[in-house]
Amino acid sequence: MSNYSSMRVISIFALHVLVVLCEYTNLPEVPQGVFNASTRVEIHSTTTAAVWNALTNFPGYADWNPFVRAAIVVSPLNLTLPEQYPVEGKRLFLRTQIPPLPLPVNKDTPDNLLNTQFAYERITHVQPDLGRLAWEYATDTLIQAERWQAVSDLGNGVVLYESREVFNGLLASVLQKTLGESLQKGFDDQGRGLKLFLERGA
Known part of the structure; x- marks a missing residue:
């Protein structure tokens, strides 16, 4: 095999590996919905346990x-409730x-009252093993x-954090038009905030 052919095979293999890595996700498959907001960020010099602890430590958000x-x-x-951790x-x-x-924020950062929203949710899945x-x-x-x-371990002290929210319902398209961009920014900046918090403490 010529050097050119060898390099071509290596390049194709490297491209294939890159595509596989880019497509990897630990998020479950769900119906597409009307629209979604999501984020995906690599956090360095940390562990899956540290990221999981940050996500499940509700008082520390x-x-x-x-x-x-x-x-x-x-x-x-x-x-x-006295116990502030997620339970299905x-x-x-x-x-x-x-x-x-x-960013950055801490527990003393005041809210912008004009942008404050409230919601009640039901915890559906707590899967520490996954x-x-x-x-x-x-x-x-x-x-x-x-x-x-x-949360996924990518090796060498790198952890992948992903989050996605899928919206459905008769008013989902209205929500997308009015708050879609702001919701997406919320997801992006939450990922960035988590990265800053954990890498700063490394």
């Missing part, structure tokens, strides 16, 4: 998250910023949404 400023597990009577079937109250706050966490918005019959977050 304000330390790094410019999008979800508060995540509180509550009872059906809207009382804060539990109710979750979210206080968000849409669009998100400028590195997956999900909750769904089911308060309004006109809009349904389910959000997944996933």
Whole structure:
């Protein structure tokens, strides 16, 4: 085999590997929906355990998250529960910023009251062995949404964080037109905030 042929084979193989890596996801397959918001970011000098702990430590969200400023597990009577970690079937109250706050943020960063939104969610999946966490918005019959977050070990101290929320319902297209760009920025900046938080502590 000539040097040219060898190099061509190597190039094709490298391209194939690159395509496979680019297509890899730990998020489950779900119906496409009306629209979705998502993020995907590589976090260096960390572990899957550290990323998982950050995602499941709801009281710590304000330390790094410019999008979800508060995540509180509550009872059906809207009382804060003593144990603030995700459990399937539990109710979750979210206080968000849409669009998100400028990075970086911490627990003392004030909300922009004009951009503050509230939502009640139900935690649907807690899968530490798979590195997956999900909750769904089911308060309004006109809009349904389910959000997944996933963590994957890429090796050499690099962890892939992914998140995607799929929106459905009669008013989903209206939501897309009015807040679609701001929601996408919220997902992007949440990923960036998580990366800053974990790499800063490395």
